[in-house]
Amino acid sequence: MSVFASFRQGGLVLLQRIEAFFDAIFGSAGNPWRHLGALAFYFIWIILATGIYLFIVLDTGVEDIFTSINYYTHEQWWLGGILRSLHRYAADGLVLVMLLHLVREFFYGRYYGFRWFSWITGVPLIWLVYASGIGGYWLVWDQLGQFSAIASMEWFDWLPIFSDPATRNFLTPGALTDRFFSLLVFLHIGIPLILLLALWVHLQRIAQADVFPSRTLALGTLATLLVLTLVKPTLSHGRADLLLVPTVLDIDWFYLFIHPLMYLTSPAGLWAIATGLTLLLLLLPLLPHPQQEPIAVVSPPNCNGCRRCFDDCPYGAITMLPHPHKPGHQLASVIPELCASCGICAGACPSSTPFRSIEQLVTGIDMPRQPVNALREEMERKITALAGPVKIAVFGCECAADVRHLGSADTAVLNLMCTGLLPPSFVEYALRSGADGVLVTGCREGSCAYRLGTRWTEQRLSGQREPHLRPTVPVDRLRVAWADSHEMSCLKASLDDFREYLQTLGADEHRSRAYTPRRIAQNG
Amino acid sequence: MVSKSPYNPLVLAGQALFYGLFAVIIAYFSTAPKYTHLEPEISLIKLSFSYHGEPVGECHKRTPEELAKLAPNMRAPISCPRERSPIKVKIDLDSQPLFEGVAPPAGLSKDGTSTLYKRFEVPSGEHMLSVKMNDNARIKDYNMVREEKVTLKPAQILVIDLRRDHGGIFIE
Ligand code: HEM
Ligand code: SF4
Ligand code: SF4
Numbered sequence: 001m002s003v004f005a006s007f008r009q010g011g012l013v014l015l016q017r018i019e020a021f022f023d024a025i026f027g028s029a030g031n032p033w034r035h036l037g038a039l040a041f042y043f044i045w046i047i048l049a050t051g052i053y054l055f056i057v058l059d060t061g062v063e064d065i066f067t068s069i070n071y072y073t074h075e076q077w078w079l080g081g082i083l084r085s086l087h088r089y090a091a092d093g094l095v096l097v098m099l100l101h102l103v104r105e106f107f108y109g110r111y112y113g114f115r116w117f118s119w120i121t122g123v124p125l126i127w128l129v130y131a132s133g134i135g136g137y138w139l140v141w142d143q144l145g146q147f148s149a150i151a152s153m154e155w156f157d158w159l160p161i162f163s164d165p166a167t168r169n170f171l172t173p174g175a176l177t178d179r180f181f182s183l184l185v186f187l188h189i190g191i192p193l194i195l196l197l198a199l200w201v202h203l204q205r206i207a208q209a210d211v212f213p214s215r216t217l218a219l220g221t222l223a224t225l226l227v228l229t230l231v232k233p234t235l236s237h238g239r240a241d242l243l244l245v246p247t248v249l250d251i252d253w254f255y256l257f258i259h260p261l262m263y264l265t266s267p268a269g270l271w272a273i274a275t276g277l278t279l280l281l282l283l284l285p286l287l288p289h290p291q292q293e294p295i296a297v298v299s300p301p302n303c304n305g306c307r308r309c310f311d312d313c314p315y316g317a318i319t320m321l322p323h324p325h326k327p328g329h330q331l332a333s334v335i336p337e338l339c340a341s342c343g344i345c346a347g348a349c350p351s352s353t354p355f356r357s358i359e360q361l362v363t364g365i366d367m368p369r370q371p372v373n374a375l376r377e378e379m380e381r382k383i384t385a386l387a388g389p390v391k392i393a394v395f396g397c398e399c400a401a402d403v404r405h406l407g408s409a410d411t412a413v414l415n416l417m418c419t420g421l422l423p424p425s426f427v428e429y430a431l432r433s434g435a436d437g438v439l440v441t442g443c444r445e446g447s448c449a450y451r452l453g454t455r456w457t458e459q460r461l462s463g464q465r466e467p468h469l470r471p472t473v474p475v476d477r478l479r480v481a482w483a484d485s486h487e488m489s490c491l492k493a494s495l496d497d498f499r500e501y502l503q504t505l506g507a508d509e510h511r512s513r514a515y516t517p518r519r520i521a522q523n524g
Numbered sequence: 525m526v527s528k529s530p531y532n533p534l535v536l537a538g539q540a541l542f543y544g545l546f547a548v549i550i551a552y553f554s555t556a557p558k559y560t561h562l563e564p565e566i567s568l569i570k571l572s573f574s575y576h577g578e579p580v581g582e583c584h585k586r587t588p589e590e591l592a593k594l595a596p597n598m599r600a601p602i603s604c605p606r607e608r609s610p611i612k613v614k615i616d617l618d619s620q621p622l623f624e625g626v627a628p629p630a631g632l633s634k635d636g637t638s639t640l641y642k643r644f645e646v647p648s649g650e651h652m653l654s655v656k657m658n659d660n661a662r663i664k665d666y667n668m669v670r671e672e673k674v675t676l677k678p679a680q681i682l683v684i685d686l687r688r689d690h691g692g693i694f695i696e
Contacts, residue, residue, distance in 0.1 A: 022542070024535075024538075025535055025538035025539055025542065026539060026542075032542075032546075088554065089550055089551075089554065092550045092553070092554050093546075093550055096546075096549065096550065147561060154641070154643075157641055163574075163630060163636065163637065163639075164574045164637070164639065165572065165574065165639050165641045167572065167641050168572055168574060168641070171570065171572055171683055171685070172683055172696055220539065220543055221543075221546075223543075224543040224544075224546060224547050225547075227547065228547045228550065228551055231551075232551050234554075242681070243680065243681055244679045244680060244681060245561065245562045245567075245568045245679045245680075245681055246561055246562075246679075247560065247561055247562045247563075247564070247678075247679050248558055248559070248560050248561070249558065249559050249561055250555035250556065250558055250559075251555070251558075251559045252553070252554050252555065253553040253554075253556075253557075254553055254554065259559075260559055263561070
């Protein structure tokens with residue numbers, strides 16, 4: 001393994017351990033690590049909502065802006081002051097969760113292949129977040145704002161873009177006009193609006209994007225920010241004075257670290273660092289990486305146009321087209337560039353049921369590497385070969401804890417491309433074909449390599465989503481145990497526990513037998 | 525395994541701990557550690573101008589022969605070179621050289637303004653400041669000179685500018 005690969009692998013294992021630990025405390029729906037994108041959005045909503053109020057009460061003249069901000073910070077602390085602090089701390093939180101989101105996507109290897117689009121469109125967001133935030137500091141027009149504005153202008157003046165150095169706007173008190181200040185206010189509203197637009201692009205290839213945290217996480221985060229606001233309200237520095245250099249400053253390192261970095265190096269040095277890192281992020285998808293599996297294929301004679309695959313595809317890779325031969329009907333169609341080759345669509349298709357009597361099972365939408373027919377044959381073969389007091393079938397996922405190690409005389413293992421590929425009818429079929437219990441495993445929710453495989457499987461098996469597991473299937477013979485790749489021992493323990501439990505139940509004497517003509521022909 | 529019931533006191537304490545940790549990280553780095561932008565007893569001299577230098581050559585009256593060679597619509601009687609002079613600057617502080625440089629005119633045909641922006645950190649206190657500039661390539665020596673005794677308070681900014689409306693070098 002190369003140094004790069006082992007670095008990524010090490011980071012991933014560490015991250016997954018942290019996430020599993022947080023799962024125990026927050027539950028996966030409330031686990032901040034699993035919803036960093038949604039949290040980032042949440043902070044943006046808080047910033048926008050508080051920003052509207054702050055803008056309304058702001059006087060935008062050079063002389064008045066400082067006074068008006070100080071007025072609502074102190075005199076109106078119970079409203080304007082709290083909203084100002086919320087605005088500031090949510091902006092800081094945004095930087096933190098955005099960077100963690102980037103790091104997490106990196107360690108999970110979500111920067112190449114079909115995901116290049118989400119990755120590349122994420123990079124400009126960093127610049128936009130920084131541009132929005134730093135502009136906010138200028139508006140306060142205290143010594144910190146003065147420092148940041150001048151440092152930023154000195155940085156930009158290194159580029160040959162302005163015929164007149166922008167720094168000259170801040171040279172003497174007389175140079176700064178109300179008009180220039182209105183421009184700054186305009187920028188501090190305009191850039192965040194561009195950020196929203198860029199976010200919309202960022203999510204173009206994500207279906208059902210997770211853009212709002214769960215209620216508990218949202219409330220917990222808001223409460224945390226409110227407490228912070230009351231304990232440590234945001235205050236301004238002294239009024240800006242262009243005749244004096246701000247000397248010692250309480251700077252916001254989340255945003256303004258670039259200024260000390262520039263004075264430590266040089267404007268050219270900071271440009272080299274910033275463009276170098278940006279280029280590095282942009283070029284990352286070009287590094288060698290594993291080839292993508294063949295994409296999903298639709299079989300028109302087996303597609304009835306039910307739209308389930310369309311609803312479940314995590315990357316919006318399916319469109320429903322008018323059926324060429326059956327008027328009024330629709331036909332699924334895969335957009336090759338968007339398809340992640342996850343197989344979640346095959347698990348959604350009603351034609352994937354193994355109970356169909358045809359010898360060669362062909363479903364509406366199938367994965368060339370792991371066709372549903374091959375899965376049925378593998379399952380029948382492995383379950384028939386089982387021996388022991390209780391027989392178990394395990395359905396697992398290649399991206400999660402490696403189920404291949406669980407195979408034994410009484411345990412048949414079926415390793416899927418994604419657990420989302422599992423049509424629930426396969427569980428029933430396994431039980432009817434001789435298994436006494438079925439264990440379904442895969443990545444924990446939020447770790448799923450294809451985002452929604454875990455969630456859809458959970459919902460299909462519990463009857464909340466189509467295709468659902470039939471209610472006649474005895475629930476105590478099905479166990480669901482999610483386990484990430486480092487949680488092999490947990491998974492083994494779950495399997496042992498399940499086996500013991502099944503032993504207390506005994507073999508299922510009353511199970512309905514497989515009843516298809518095909519099975520009867522085979523089993524007599 | 526910890527029970528995931530939201531009312532388990534261990535779970536609640538864990539949540540409070542991590543929300544608190546998040547708050548502490550945000551609160552701390554939002555204003556700390558302090559950054560010293562300028563050490564005490566230091567002042568700043570900013571040299572900045574945006575200035576159109578003089579044309580590089582004399583204008584001259586075209587002779588009738590020269591005029592005849594031009595297209596009829598181009599026959600202006602006086603021809604001036606478009607190119608502007610670069611601005612040469614030399615600054616001494618207490619007779620020690622502080623800066624010496626040239627700001628070339630902008631533009632492909634060198635007919636734009638010359639701009640410069642430099643900042644110098646100097647000890648606060650009384651200084652003898654000497655600023656010399658040249659905005660005319662036809663004159664060899666510095667054609668603008670200003671010497672001044674300045675007293676800089678700590679953190680004070682002194683601006684050296686070059687402005688026609690202030691009659692050349694301008695110290696503020
Ligand atoms: C303001 C900053 C950002 C916000 C609000 C944001 C938000 C989101 C959201 C909501 C998702 C969908 C998550 C899901 O539903 O599973 C997402 C996905 C993604 N983001 Fe961001 N993001 C931001 C910045 C970035 C940055 C800087 C990068 C990296 C350069 C990045 C890379 C990605 C990738 C690769 C995905 C796709 C994940 C997948 O396919 O499973 N994002 N982002
Ligand atoms: S394989 Fe996955 S990404 Fe491709 S069409 Fe099916 S569900 Fe969508
Ligand atoms: S789930 Fe199957 S039947 Fe339904 S639209 Fe998709 S391919 Fe066609």
